[in-house]
Amino acid sequence: MTLADSTPTQxxxxxxxxxxxxxxxxxxxxxxxxxxxxxxxxxxxxxRDILVPLADxxxxxxxxxLSGEIDRTAFxxxxxxxxxxxxxxxxxxxDAAVAGAxxxxxxxxxxxxxxxGPVAMFSASNFPFAFSVLGGDTASAxxxxxxxxxxxxxxxxxLSRAVMALAQKVVAEQGAPAGVLGxxxxxxxxxxxxxxxxxxxxxxxxxxxxxxGRALEQVALQRPRPIPFFGELGSINPVVPLPGALKxxxxxxxxxxxxxxxxxxxxxxxxxxxxxxxxxxxGDAFVATLSQxxxxxxxxxxxxxxxxxxxxxxxxxWGQHAKLQPLLxxxxxxxxxxxxxxxxxxxxxxxxxxxxxxxxxxxAALVVRTRDLAQAAQVLQAIGGSLTVTLWGFEGxxxxxxxxVELVRNATQIAGRVLFAGVPTGVAVTQGQQHGGPYPSSTAxxxxxxxxxxxxxxxxxxxxxxxxxxxxxxxxxPV
Amino acid sequence: MTLADSTPTQxxxxxxxxxxxxxxxxxxxxxxxxxxxxxxxxxxxxxRDILVPLADxxxxxxxxxLSGEIDRTAFxxxxxxxxxxxxxxxxxxxDAAVAGAxxxxxxxxxxxxxxxGPVAMFSASNFPFAFSVLGGDTASAxxxxxxxxxxxxxxxxxLSRAVMALAQKVVAEQGAPAGVLGxxxxxxxxxxxxxxxxxxxxxxxxxxxxxxGRALEQVALQRPRPIPFFGELGSINPVVPLPGALKxxxxxxxxxxxxxxxxxxxxxxxxxxxxxxxxxxxGDAFVATLSQxxxxxxxxxxxxxxxxxxxxxxxxxWGQHAKLQPLLxxxxxxxxxxxxxxxxxxxxxxxxxxxxxxxxxxxAALVVRTRDLAQAAQVLQAIGGSLTVTLWGFEGxxxxxxxxVELVRNATQIAGRVLFAGVPTGVAVTQGQQHGGPYPSSTAxxxxxxxxxxxxxxxxxxxxxxxxxxxxxxxxxPV
Numbered sequence: 032m033t034l035a036d037s038t039p040t041q042x043x044x045x046x047x048x049x050x051x052x053x054x055x056x057x058x059x060x061x062x063x064x065x066x067x068x069x070x071x072x073x074x075x076x077x078x079r080d081i082l083v084p085l086a087d088x089x090x091x092x093x094x095x096x097l098s099g100e101i102d103r104t105a106f107x108x109x110x111x112x113x114x115x116x117x118x119x120x121x122x123x124x125x126d127a128a129v130a131g132a133x134x135x136x137x138x139x140x141x142x143x144x145x146x147x148g149p150v151a152m153f154s155a156s157n158f159p160f161a162f163s164v165l166g167g168d169t170a171s172a173x174x175x176x177x178x179x180x181x182x183x184x185x186x187x188x189x190l191s192r193a194v195m196a197l198a199q200k201v202v203a204e205q206g207a208p209a210g211v212l213g214x215x216x217x218x219x220x221x222x223x224x225x226x227x228x229x230x231x232x233x234x235x236x237x238x239x240x241x242x243x244g245r246a247l248e249q250v251a252l253q254r255p256r257p258i259p260f261f262g263e264l265g266s267i268n269p270v271v272p273l274p275g276a277l278k279x280x281x282x283x284x285x286x287x288x289x290x291x292x293x294x295x296x297x298x299x300x301x302x303x304x305x306x307x308x309x310x311x312x313x314g315d316a317f318v319a320t321l322s323q324x325x326x327x328x329x330x331x332x333x334x335x336x337x338x339x340x341x342x343x344x345x346x347x348x349w350g351q352h353a354k355l356q357p358l359l360x361x362x363x364x365x366x367x368x369x370x371x372x373x374x375x376x377x378x379x380x381x382x383x384x385x386x387x388x389x390x391x392x393x394x395a396a397l398v399v400r401t402r403d404l405a406q407a408a409q410v411l412q413a414i415g416g417s418l419t420v421t422l423w424g425f426e427g428x429x430x431x432x433x434x435x436v437e438l439v440r441n442a443t444q445i446a447g448r449v450l451f452a453g454v455p456t457g458v459a460v461t462q463g464q465q466h467g468g469p470y471p472s473s474t475a476x477x478x479x480x481x482x483x484x485x486x487x488x489x490x491x492x493x494x495x496x497x498x499x500x501x502x503x504x505x506x507x508x509p510v
Numbered sequence: 511m512t513l514a515d516s517t518p519t520q521x522x523x524x525x526x527x528x529x530x531x532x533x534x535x536x537x538x539x540x541x542x543x544x545x546x547x548x549x550x551x552x553x554x555x556x557x558r559d560i561l562v563p564l565a566d567x568x569x570x571x572x573x574x575x576l577s578g579e580i581d582r583t584a585f586x587x588x589x590x591x592x593x594x595x596x597x598x599x600x601x602x603x604x605d606a607a608v609a610g611a612x613x614x615x616x617x618x619x620x621x622x623x624x625x626x627g628p629v630a631m632f633s634a635s636n637f638p639f640a641f642s643v644l645g646g647d648t649a650s651a652x653x654x655x656x657x658x659x660x661x662x663x664x665x666x667x668x669l670s671r672a673v674m675a676l677a678q679k680v681v682a683e684q685g686a687p688a689g690v691l692g693x694x695x696x697x698x699x700x701x702x703x704x705x706x707x708x709x710x711x712x713x714x715x716x717x718x719x720x721x722x723g724r725a726l727e728q729v730a731l732q733r734p735r736p737i738p739f740f741g742e743l744g745s746i747n748p749v750v751p752l753p754g755a756l757k758x759x760x761x762x763x764x765x766x767x768x769x770x771x772x773x774x775x776x777x778x779x780x781x782x783x784x785x786x787x788x789x790x791x792x793g794d795a796f797v798a799t800l801s802q803x804x805x806x807x808x809x810x811x812x813x814x815x816x817x818x819x820x821x822x823x824x825x826x827x828w829g830q831h832a833k834l835q836p837l838l839x840x841x842x843x844x845x846x847x848x849x850x851x852x853x854x855x856x857x858x859x860x861x862x863x864x865x866x867x868x869x870x871x872x873x874a875a876l877v878v879r880t881r882d883l884a885q886a887a888q889v890l891q892a893i894g895g896s897l898t899v900t901l902w903g904f905e906g907x908x909x910x911x912x913x914x915v916e917l918v919r920n921a922t923q924i925a926g927r928v929l930f931a932g933v934p935t936g937v938a939v940t941q942g943q944q945h946g947g948p949y950p951s952s953t954a955x956x957x958x959x960x961x962x963x964x965x966x967x968x969x970x971x972x973x974x975x976x977x978x979x980x981x982x983x984x985x986x987x988p989v
Contacts, residue, residue, distance in 0.1 A: 106613035126942025134585035140942030452976040463605025463619030465973035494944035
């Protein structure tokens with residue numbers, strides 16, 4: 032198919048429609064928002080037989096995975112429906128007046144939250160449903176009372192059109208304001224820049240590459256009126272097994288880790304990219320099992336040719352790196368799915384070279400060998416912001432030694448999610464989730480792009496001082 | 511006195527001390543933090559007789575105001591002590607595991623919040639206690655578990671040293687980590703830039719000018735690892751009386767407004783800078799009363815010569831503006847306190863010239879005349895982000911007409927606080943407060959720099975997935 036970039040006029044029209052819809056949608060009730068979100072979930076699930084083959088043609092992710100992703104996306108839409116129906120978007124604090132002079136005395140303040148306004152939502156390549164047209168950003172923004180203008184991902188443009196068409200049918204059927212959901216398309220950065228620069232756009236939600244995200248963040252900040260930019264830019268997700276875990280359970284853990292590295296052809300933002308292992312025999316045994324298990328993996332094709340080319344460039348650079356010892360070197364033909372890559376490096380060399388801390392998007396990982404837990408903590412600090420850190424071997428009922436606790440502390444310092452079991456791939460959509468860590472994994476580390484706290488991104492607190500009765504009685508529902 | 515800029519070595523040492531203190535302070539209990547905050551409050555109040563004359567010499571704000579500001583600052587420290595003792599910093603979500611396959615099934619997630627780490631805190635000129643060494647930013651950061659490195663304001667450098675000395679005495683007496691509170695000094699921007707660039711600084715809290723704040727925000731974002739920047743940059747705080755309010759109560763409102771404009775010589779970030787009034791006789795009468803009442807005000811001297819010079823430049827530019835009709839033109843000698851300034855402009859001319867939307871820091875305001883409420887709403891939209899909007903005349907028990915409601919909606923869209931009674935000067939330190947609005951009033955409009963929600967700025971969510979029992983039982987207290 033030919034992709035036509037949206038023209039500046041089309042971009043302006045999409046944002047204009049969203050701006051027109053914004054006041055109506057902002058004052059919609061929880062029930063109205065829930066109804067739309069559930070209608071979208073139902074429409075998505077109902078079109079599964081058409082959407083899955085379309086998505087597979089554009090992304091090659093396979094019917095099973097894509098159908099499961101529809102389930103997740105519908106679940107997410109329904110989850111936000113339940114959340115907003117329960118009043119989450121209208122939560123407010125009634126701070127009664129206190130008589131007397133300040134600082135003790137104060138007027139009545141009702142602290143409410145107002146929807147930011149139209150949200151520009153940038154779809155990701157690797158989740159054509161769950162982080163796309165009707166994905167988590169859209170679901171949370173709609174639940175918050177904000178219209179959404181989607182920037183479709185060119186990697187699944189036809190699918191995006193099909194999903195948007197069925198979404199707009201639901202919007203029309205329910206009589207929701209037409210501009211509550213719109214879309215622009217473009218292969219390069221120009222359309223995205225044009226969208227973010229529209230004065231009526233009030234916030235940006237972005238999932239994608241570090242480079243693309245940082246560039247758009249600058250556009251958002253350099254507008255005459257800067258706006259919040261919620262960017263999820265990926266990360267390398269270190270995994271750190273304690274020596275005890277290697278001894279007790281090394282083989283099974285290595286096999287599980289290999290599967291996680293290769294899962295989805297490594298095209299998950301939580302794909303493990305660094306394995307921190309002690310020097311010595313047990314570490315060596317783990318590396319051997321991991322290498323074997325990863326060699327036995329047969330990842331499916333990557334999403335598209337540019338992503339595949341980026342992966343090959345990345346592993347080629349690693350393969351030629353003087354300090355790296357390659358462990359898996361098999362390469363695949365350009366028209367076959369890629370082969371996993373694994374290499375080993377000392378902690379000192381890893382810490383010293385910041386290029387090794389960058390994500391290679393795909394089924395590739397580095398094994399970093401450390402002399403002790405203190406050095407493992409240094410490796411985490413060198414990596415910096417990450418969506419996840421996985422720590423294995425902390426299951427004991429009592430607090431472990433100081434070095435182990437210090438490792439946990441370092442993990443919580445750099446990551447948004449710290450796992451003590453399992454693998455980082457697979458991000459539950461639930462209240463306790465946090466998908467977003469310090470820079471460079473996210474541009475807004477206090478926010479999450481997965482889970483129900485994602486709603487909070489699109490609401491801004493406002494203190495109503497001495498509100499009249501008719502206003503206070505709205506109890507957090509915007510006028 | 512001679513102000514010596516902190517050297518790069520001194521800046522690095524202050525941050526190094528904070529970094530060393532960070533882990534210990536992060537795992538301190540609510541009781542320990544409360545004890546320090548209350549100790550600081552007591553020390554501040556106890557040194558009143560020394561500090562007030564010192565502050566008055568440096569700022570000229572007068573003993574009554576300065577003593578009251580000590581009360582407010584001590585109240586604030588104690589308020590954050592109560593808050594953290596009550597567990598606010600350790601609030602967490604226990605999201606129990608759900609059996610089954612995703613998307614329904616998920617592991618146990620405990621969502622906690624971790625302190626960001628050392629906070630660089632930039633004092634303001636206009637509140638030598640409440641937004642300075644032991645002000646709201648410091649109190650909230652300490653309560654969150656973060657060490658603080660203060661950038662002292664050169665306008666009250668000796669006072670800052672005195673307060674820091676007594677604070678460090680309290681820290682030592684209580685056996686808190688020495689680096690939990692430190693300070694650097696500098697007259698220009700270099701010291702502040704050097705502070706923000708220190709790798710161990712994890713966040714910045716800033717109260718000050720638009721220009722200074724934006725420059726430092728860029729420094730924070732252009733670090734190799736960008737960090738959150740919480741900047742409160744001031745605003746012009748429009749006041750909009752409805753025609754009914756003019757009729758019922760115009761004289762008293764105009765007199766109260768004049769006092770608010772002149773209060774503290776207009777050197778408050780919530781000082782009203784724009785009065786939106788209808789054309790016609792009632793608006794004319796209000797303008798006449800306001801002019802008279804403002805002419806009768808005798809503001810005290812401004813904080814320092816550069817601030818005074820900035821005020822005079824601002825009102826001179828307004829005085830010569832072709833579209834403005836000056837209402838108060840009296841100027842004072844350079845060595846006398848400034849005279850208030852007032853001018854009038856049509857809504858169309860105001861909307862068209864964005865220079866008129868910029869803050870003139872001091873006792874100056876513009877009267878903007880509108881033909882109807884729809885145009886008043888346009889004036890608010892032209893102004894954009896503001897800390898406050900004040901709306902008078904909405905006291906009725908039932909919802910008013912569409913135009914009035916639309917005005918309220920516009921006010922909540924641009925402001926962090928919307929008042930329906932009283933004047934915007936005077937910001938209560940309480941749970942319901944929101945001091946921070948959209949750009950340009952604040953760089954982080956979802957956060958507040960006054961009130962107890964200010965704590966949230968310095969905590970970042972982390973999801974602990976399947977945490978071991980010893981960790982889960984810490985119930986939100988960092989390791």
